[in-house]
Amino acid sequence: MGNDAPLYIGLMSGTSLDGIDAVLARFPADAPMQLLGHYHHPFPAALRAELLALNQPGDNEIHRAALAANGVARCYAELVDELLQATGRAAADIAALGAHGQTVRHRPGEFDGRGYTTQLLNGALLAELSGIATICDLRSRDVAAGGQGAPLVPAFHRALFGRPGLASAVLNIGGISNISLLNADGSTLGHDCGPGNCLMDLWIAEHLGRPFDAGGAWAASGRVLPELLAAMLAEPYFALPPPRSTGRDLFNRAWLQRHLGDGRFRPEDVQASLLELSARSIAGEIPAGMPELLVCGGGALNARLMQRLAELLPATTVMASDARGLPAMQVEAAAFAWLAMRFRQGLTGNLPEVTGAAGPRLLGALYPA
Structure with missing residues (x-):
C-alpha cells in the first residue's frame, strides 16, 4: 500500500x-x-x-x-x-x-x-x-x-505522532530545544524552549576538545551550581509568552560569559549547570498531566539529560521517538x-x-x- x-x-x-x-x-x-x-x-x-x-x-x-x-x-x-x-x-x-x-x-x-x-x-x-x-x-x-x-516541525509531529483523543508532546533537542504540544482535542501548539545542546557543546569543546558530551557523562561528574543556574534561568527569554523562537544570536559564548563573570568554577560543575538549565527550561514548558514526551534530536542520546527530564516530569513518560517508530536522529x-x-x-x-x-x-x- x-x-x-x-x-x-x-x-x-x-x-x-x-x-x-x-x-x-x-x-x-x-x-x-x-x-x-x-x-x-x-x-x-x-x-x-x-x-x-x-x-x-x-x-x-x-x-x-x-x-x-x-x-x-x-x-x-x-x-x-x-x-x-x-x-x-x-x-x-x-x-x-x-x-x-x-x-x-x-x-x-x-x-x-x-x-x-x-x-x-x-x-x-x-x-x-x-x-x-x-x-x-x-x-x-x-x-x-x-x-x-x-518551529516548523509541529505540523509534521502532529501528522506523524498525533493520535485522536490522546495528548502527547514531542521535544526536539538540537542546539536549541523546541516543543510540540499535540493536544487531545486535535489542536497543536509549540515554540522554542531555549538552549538544548549548544551551550553544553561549546563548553566541552573549549575545555576537553570534544564536540559533545557523550551520554552527558561529563555533566554527571559535576555538581549543579545553584546561583549560576538561578542567574541563567532569569534570562528574560524564558518568561516570554509563545509564539517565540531563539538561536545562537542569544544563547552563545558571550551570553554564558556574562553569567560566569569572574567566578572560578570547576568546568564540570558549569557543564552540570548547563545540562540542568536545558532540562529545567524544557520541563517548565510541559503541561501538568501530559501523559508522554517523545524526544528526538541529539539530546535524546544524552542519557543524563533524559534522566533529568524524567525526574523533573514524574507524571510523564519520557522516551525517545524510536519508541513510536522513527529514530531520534x-x-x-x-x-x-x-x-x-x-x-x-x-x-x-x-x-x-x-x-x-x-x-x-x-x-x-x-x-x-
Whole structure:
C-alpha cells in the first residue's frame, strides 16, 4: 500500500552544527510515512568552523557567507548521492528534496517590524549538483507573514505522532530545544524552549576538545551550581509568552560569559549547570498531566539529560521517538522531506497558532532540477 507514492529527500543541518542528516521517504495518502533510507555526515572541520563564526558579526561577511553557502550545497549534494546509491535510486526517481540550510542568524520581528531569518545554502547549486528539484528557504515566508519562522516541525509531529483523543508532546533537542504540544482535542501548539545542546557543546569543546558530551557523562561528574543556574534561568527569554523562537544570536559564548563573570568554577560543575538549565527550561514548558514526551534530536542520546527530564516530569513518560517508530536522529530530516511534499502539492506548511504568522502559508522557494 502506498508504494507508488512519490519519493522525497529531506536534508537537515541544525543549530548544533553536528552535521547533516538525509532521509529518503514517501508519504502515501492512505498509509503511514515510509522511511526508506537515512545517512548522516559531519561537516568538514573548516566549513563547520566558518559556519559557527558566521553566527556572529565579522569581516567580509557577504563574501564569506556566499562561499559557505556553496560549501553547504556541496556537502548536501554529496550526501544525496550517497543516499541514492545506498537505496538503489536515481535522481530522476525523486520528486523533490527539502533542504533546510544552515541557520546563522534568526531575528524575526526585530529591527524593522519583520526582521529576518538566514539559512546559508545555495539552492541553485544544490539543484545543479543533485539533479533534483530543490525546495529551500523554508522559513522566510512565515517571517514575512509576521511569524517567527520557527518551529516548523509541529505540523509534521502532529501528522506523524498525533493520535485522536490522546495528548502527547514531542521535544526536539538540537542546539536549541523546541516543543510540540499535540493536544487531545486535535489542536497543536509549540515554540522554542531555549538552549538544548549548544551551550553544553561549546563548553566541552573549549575545555576537553570534544564536540559533545557523550551520554552527558561529563555533566554527571559535576555538581549543579545553584546561583549560576538561578542567574541563567532569569534570562528574560524564558518568561516570554509563545509564539517565540531563539538561536545562537542569544544563547552563545558571550551570553554564558556574562553569567560566569569572574567566578572560578570547576568546568564540570558549569557543564552540570548547563545540562540542568536545558532540562529545567524544557520541563517548565510541559503541561501538568501530559501523559508522554517523545524526544528526538541529539539530546535524546544524552542519557543524563533524559534522566533529568524524567525526574523533573514524574507524571510523564519520557522516551525517545524510536519508541513510536522513527529514530531520534531522523525526525527533523523527515520533517523537511514532508515540507517538500507539502510544497509540491500546493499545501501550506506552517501553523499560525505556533509561529504567530498572519495565516497559513506555502513555505519554500523552488529551484527546478
